[in-house]
Amino acid sequence: HKNAVFIGSLGFIFTFIAGAMTTICAENPTYTWCQERSYIYGINILCAIINGFFSGILWISVNRYITACSNRANEGRFMGIFSALFSCSNVTGSLVAAYVIKHFGQFHFYLTACAISCLAMVMVYFAPEVHRYDKEHSEQESFREKSLKVIKLSYSPRMRTFLLFLVFVGIVCAVSAGFEYKIILSTIPNMSKEDQNAVTALVFVVQGLVTIIFSYVVGDLADMFKLSYVINGFLMTNFIAIGLSFLSYYMHSLVLAYVMAGFWGLAFSSTATLTGIVMMKDFNGSLESFALLQLLNNFATVLGYGMCIWITDIVTFLYVILGMLIVTQISTFMYKSPEKSKEEKIY
Numbered sequence: 001h002k003n004a005v006f007i008g009s010l011g012f013i014f015t016f017i018a019g020a021m022t023t024i025c026a027e028n029p030t031y032t033w034c035q036e037r038s039y040i041y042g043i044n045i046l047c048a049i050i051n052g053f054f055s056g057i058l059w060i061s062v063n064r065y066i067t068a069c070s071n072r073a074n075e076g077r078f079m080g081i082f083s084a085l086f087s088c089s090n091v092t093g094s095l096v097a098a099y100v101i102k103h104f105g106q107f108h109f110y111l112t113a114c115a116i117s118c119l120a121m122v123m124v125y126f127a128p129e130v131h132r133y134d135k136e137h138s139e140q141e142s143f144r145e146k147s148l149k150v151i152k153l154s155y156s157p158r159m160r161t162f163l164l165f166l167v168f169v170g171i172v173c174a175v176s177a178g179f180e181y182k183i184i185l186s187t188i189p190n191m192s193k194e195d196q197n198a199v200t201a202l203v204f205v206v207q208g209l210v211t212i213i214f215s216y217v218v219g220d221l222a223d224m225f226k227l228s229y230v231i232n233g234f235l236m237t238n239f240i241a242i243g244l245s246f247l248s249y250y251m252h253s254l255v256l257a258y259v260m261a262g263f264w265g266l267a268f269s270s271t272a273t274l275t276g277i278v279m280m281k282d283f284n285g286s287l288e289s290f291a292l293l294q295l296l297n298n299f300a301t302v303l304g305y306g307m308c309i310w311i312t313d314i315v316t317f318l319y320v321i322l323g324m325l326i327v328t329q330i331s332t333f334m335y336k337s338p339e340k341s342k343e344e345k346i347y
Contacts, residue, residue, distance in 0.1 A: 001065035008058025011051035018047035067285030068130040080219015170300025210265035234270035
């Protein structure tokens with residue numbers, strides 16, 4: 001797992017390389033190799049493909065490593081801690097970017113980001129090995145056999161009722177910033193562009209803080225209560241977030257926009273964290289479960305971006321999300337966590 005996390009992290013380096021090369025061309029358009037737009041498009045597309053390939057390795061292995069480090073009593077807490085720390089990067093990353101870009105320029109931002117990524121990879125390299133899945137790794141299976149296991153898992157009775165939840169979470173996480181940004185701008189139409197950007201940034205900082213808090217909280221709750229209750233309870237927070245989105249948009253209230261952002265942060269963080277916790281607790285942290293999670297997450301992300309392109313009206317967009325949420329909630333009500341034996345082995 002540790003080595004796979006290290007390898008998967010390499011994808012970020014290519015993203016930063018693409019950003020740095022694009023910045024060089026933007027600042028020095030007279031360079032021969034910058035005069036062709038096809039070069040810029042090509043390097044970004046190529047690096048995005050490479051990053052996408054490594055991303056699949058990274059997120060499956062990260063989830064497996066966290067599962068291997070935990071036991072049945074604290075799996076939720078471990079995943080919650082990871083999600084909270086990951087959410088911290090959204091806030092700290094924005095602050096670092098704002099400072100570095102303002103004082104040193106965008107090219108140096110990409111260098112800084114690359115350096116931070118390399119430091120993280122070094123830390124991963126020296127992370128301790130865990131042996132929870134050693135027996136599983138000793139069983140050699142072909143790619144075809146593993147793929148068939150993923151397919152079989154996808155239509156298993158328990159997973160069938162959870163698939164819509166996985167897709168919905170991926171879609172909402174992909175499209176949230178787009179429609180939230182539009183709603184926030186609708187509440188401050190008379191401000192200058194700079195002031196609008198400042199207010200929007202502050203709203204998202206508030207959302208980021210809420211995300212950090214509830215990423216951790218939901219992990220602890222998942223260890224304390226029946227998982228299906230926690231899933232359905234936090235999924236319902238999306239209804240509140242959608243309702244506040246409508247109110248903020250129609251009433252043009254910045255105060256409501258802050259509250260809306262907070263509830264979306266709660267909804268995003270809790271449901272996204274729960275997807276990993278369910279794979280850990282109810283599907284034994286199997287490789288197939290995390291592979292399916294990553295596959296559906298990528299599919300939902302593409303679908304979410306497509307929705308942003310196709311549906312430009314914010315009200316229509318919210319109604320579509322609401323309809324999807326209702327169907328997802330009905331499906332998730334039918335999801336039942338397996339009963340755990342009191343004598344179940346603790347790793």
